[in-house]
Amino acid sequence: MFDSPNLTRQTLGSNHCDRAAWQTAGPMPSIAQTNDSCRTSPAADRNKSVILEALQRLLPANGRLLEIASGTGQHAAHCAAGLPGWTWQPSDPDRSALSSIAAWAAQQPSPGLQTPLMLDVLAEPWSLAPDQCFDAVFCANMLHIAPWACCGALMRGAASLLAPQGLLITYGPYRVEGEPIADGNLSFDADLRARNPQWGIRWLHEVTAQANTAGLRLDHRLAMPANNQLLVFAQAGQDA
Numbered sequence: 143m144f145d146s147p148n149l150t151r152q153t154l155g156s157n158h159c160d161r162a163a164w165q166t167a168g169p170m171p172s173i174a175q176t177n178d179s180c181r182t183s184p185a186a187d188r189n190k191s192v193i194l195e196a197l198q199r200l201l202p203a204n205g206r207l208l209e210i211a212s213g214t215g216q217h218a219a220h221c222a223a224g225l226p227g228w229t230w231q232p233s234d235p236d237r238s239a240l241s242s243i244a245a246w247a248a249q250q251p252s253p254g255l256q257t258p259l260m261l262d263v264l265a266e267p268w269s270l271a272p273d274q275c276f277d278a279v280f281c282a283n284m285l286h287i288a289p290w291a292c293c294g295a296l297m298r299g300a301a302s303l304l305a306p307q308g309l310l311i312t313y314g315p316y317r318v319e320g321e322p323i324a325d326g327n328l329s330f331d332a333d334l335r336a337r338n339p340q341w342g343i344r345w346l347h348e349v350t351a352q353a354n355t356a357g358l359r360l361d362h363r364l365a366m367p368a369n370n371q372l373l374v375f376a377q378a379g380q381d382a
């Protein structure tokens with residue numbers, strides 16, 4: 143069921159959340175910009191351009207995006223620059239990640255790139271300002287390297303914060319029933335499980351089931367380089 147990438151969304155729903163609520167967001171757990179140096183992930187360096195290209199095709203010209211598990215901040219810095227009509231809100235539960243995200247933002251500033259928030263998907267409900275909502279939630283490479291409970295938490299949190307026409311977009315490796323797993327992903331999965339028994343490449347149907355329970359549906363699945371996939375979820379009540 144790999145889709146064609148002809149997925150451009152021209153308009154946002156008429157009743158998505160009030161932009162003013164976002165711009166006047168109240169106190170949120172965040173860190174200030176620091177002088178810490180940018181951490182670098184070679185994988186993020188390799189995939190940031192293809193991820194940005196996909197987001198540019200999938201998303202309308204303007205909106206508000208919440209990134210979950212921003213890690214080093216390379217995706218935030220690169221994608222915020224390539225989506226000039228968007229505010230990009232990075233987040234991570236790890237303080238050292240927040241420092242790196244802030245350092246990347248300082249090195250590659252974009253008007254829409256926000257101060258990173260401390261956000262652990264398991265700390266439900268997520269501590270964002272009341273009435274805050276987003277047109278997109280993006281999460282790369284968290285599901286396989288976090289406990290399985292993070293999947294349901296991600297789905298519930300995204301469903302609660304997404305505007306009616308909003309999208310949850312996840313990126314990473316997934317196992318698909320009836321499709322052979324690439325050798326690289328097989329050894330990656332074994333390595334993950336050896337490092338932490340709670341980690342591992344997730345089954346697509348199990349991820350989708352968590353999404354459905356939260357009120358989201360899988361709309362598109364795009365093949366990405368290096369045996370990764372981009373999953374696009376929408377609010378279940380909305381037209382595809």
Ligand SMILES: C[S@@+](CC[C@H](N)C(=O)[O-])C[C@H]1O[C@@H](n2cnc3c(N)ncnc32)[C@H](O)[C@@H]1O
Nearest residue numbers: 186211212213235236262263264282283284288
């Ligand atoms: C492999 S890194 C991916 C970073 C970045 N998204 C990327 O693709 O390069 C996994 C990230 O998931 C974050 N993470 C782990 N558990 C999490 C949780 N419970 N809630 C939110 N993020 C979490 C980690 O702090 C880390 O930054």
